[in-house]
Amino acid sequence: MAVLKEEEELREVVSLVGAEILGDRQRCVFEAVKMLKEYFLLQSAFHPVDMHCPINKTYHMLHLILKFYDKARQAVNDGIPLAQVLALDVKEDLARMKLVKPENFDEVSAEIGQKMDMQFDQLVKETSRDEPI
Numbered sequence: 001m002a003v004l005k006e007e008e009e010l011r012e013v014v015s016l017v018g019a020e021i022l023g024d025r026q027r028c029v030f031e032a033v034k035m036l037k038e039y040f041l042l043q044s045a046f047h048p049v050d051m052h053c054p055i056n057k058t059y060h061m062l063h064l065i066l067k068f069y070d071k072a073r074q075a076v077n078d079g080i081p082l083a084q085v086l087a088l089d090v091k092e093d094l095a096r097m098k099l100v101k102p103e104n105f106d107e108v109s110a111e112i113g114q115k116m117d118m119q120f121d122q123l124v125k126e127t128s129r130d131e132p133i
């Protein structure tokens with residue numbers, strides 16, 4: 001996972017010079033790793049759905065988080081502020097997806113994927129429309 005390695009390198013820089021030196025591109029890496037840790041790796045042994053995760057659900061959860069990171073990175077590279085990317089509603093869907101029952105997950109993950117595509121496309125359109133000619 002290259003994003004974890006990049007985050008570790010950035011963490012060393014931040015410890016030396018401070019977080020305020022980071023731009024949106026570098027903060028995007030931190031946000032992606034935070035999502036991986038909180039939405040994917042962190043499990044609750046006491047929650048009936050979260051205590052066990054079938055491999056298919058695991059794969060699709062990871063795929064959706066990495067897809068969000070790829071789209072976020074591209075949006076930031078295209079000049080969209082990271083704050084606008086992180087304000088997308090689909091980010092909350094990603095946070096809650098681990099609590100979806102496995103028998104419903106295929107349908108929910110497809111909806112999240114479509115919603116993500118739609119929201120990023122809309123964000124790009126709005127931003128490009130706001131740019132001066």
